[in-house]
Amino acid sequence: MQLQVTNETARLKAVILGIANSNGPVPSIEEAYDPKSAEFIKKGEYPKEEDMIQEMESVAAVFRKYNVDVFRPKIIENYNQIFTRDIGFVIEDKFMRANILPDREQEIEAIHYVINQMNPENVIVLPEQCHIEGGDIMPHGEYIFIGTYRGEDYSTYITARTNLAAVEAIQQLFPHKKVKSFNLRKSNTNAKANALHLDCCFQPVGKDKAIIHRNGFLEEAEYQWLVDFFGKENIFEIDAQEMYDMTSNIFSISEDVVVSDRHFTRLNTWLRSHGITVEEVSYREIAKQEGLLRCSTLPLIRA
Template identity: 70%
Template sequence: MLKLNVKNETSRLRAVILGTAVNNGSVPKLEDCYDPKSREHVLSGTYPKEEDMILEMEAVAKVFNKYNVQVFRPTVILNCNQIFSRDIAFVIENKIIRANILPDREEEVKAIQHVWNQIEPEHRIILPEACHIEGGDIMPWNDYIFIGTYTGDDYPNFITARTNKEAVKAIQELFPNKKVKAFELRKSNTNAKENALHLDCCFQPLGKGKAILHKNGFLVEKEYNWLVDFFGKENIFEITKEEMYNMNSNVFSISEEVIISEQNFTRLNQWLRNEGFVVEEVPYAEIAKQEGLLRCSTLPLIRD
């Protein structure tokens, strides 16, 4: 049995599910795109090729291997995009919570059944249907659980709104000892530069008390300011709209000191190194075209 343990984003990683780009399917039809960035690349004929994405994900697998992290992969489903394992489930403490995701993605959940079955049944949680939730919006941070949400009346109009207020309530009930802090995110179905698909598209806590933030991803300025005060202005790397669009906040921590980052994030990677982090650079620019990056394609199961 797997003894799950995830209390934050940065403790030493021991086991993870890494998505797969194998048998990813053809370029989606415009009406089947889940986010504005994928739409953009379908329209311009620059949608990523399967073989490029496979190479990118293998580069990440190699880094995990280097740090002796146990890596699980989803069962390959023919013609199915299974890159973003963070969307389908997430772990808080010793519980795995199945995401209530877009109905078209139900197959992806079945593909991690072999991992799900290794977890004690009482620690496998399926939330009520009214709770919409995806792992990219959920960040355990020690005493806190940070959640990205959207509670506007026009919620049903946004395919980019993935976590609702019912889900926030359900998480608070599941973890009564945690402080659940929700943040309203800016949503757009059509403009990727004005859309924070998930909380990890505009915010990411790092080791050593640091964090990456993008102000415009937050709808409510005082919620953004709360994070600035929480981490301290001097500890924050504020990314530009262009960097947010390229997913600079979506890096992934193997430990307090080691971060996997995209090789083109020049400004960020330099800052991380100046702050004393070890930066493991990988190519991930093709995967980024689907509005997801390193955090989105990993599902941590065990951290020390």
């Protein structure tokens, strides 16, 4: 398998899509990895497995429509394997295995059959001290955008997933790229004030556009850098409720086609007004776990 990913919007050829089968029992509050999951556990509204399977199969159907090769994790009994973006990512021709929460180590085992098809020299595991997850990593041409948290209290946030050691390691691995990191707002308890990953508050879309939530960024200057980089006229600003709903977490099949939640009516109208085809699905149940379309996909080849 010849890996190739240099941005978020080139034509998708191959992807690993998560799987919701045998997702396991409803977690306890203590087992929740993020404030949104905890919220729905408390309310007794944690998503049902059959509903999540249906949502994910609707995305698989869209991929088939566009002749995308779709890999799925092997099923581990009673285990959450929905969010493949967390466990790895591709930059250029390198597959980077994420250093994820220890409780989720088994997830990478379920995609070993895919990794085994790659050139082993291009499969990279960062040192243990480098915390990193794919939702924080966005290749963008000559840039690599990375979400992080720079606070000295990093270790107190279960929602802080990518640290500065990982940012530095990525820069060393890709010295020809401009690595730009963004300090994200974190909360263990308030989902409306928590940017779990960079793709929870920002994502490039189309040829030159981006979706962004200002308050997801702790430093105004870094938010403004992105606005200036893309141009204010090319930015779709989302509010706190839209970030909570995961509106920035759509997924591009190409510059001209995206998969989006049908509930994002304001965003979908804007995308269509710029000539982008929107393939609508419902992902409301999966969204209860503070992840959406980008989170549940791991692109392998974009050409």
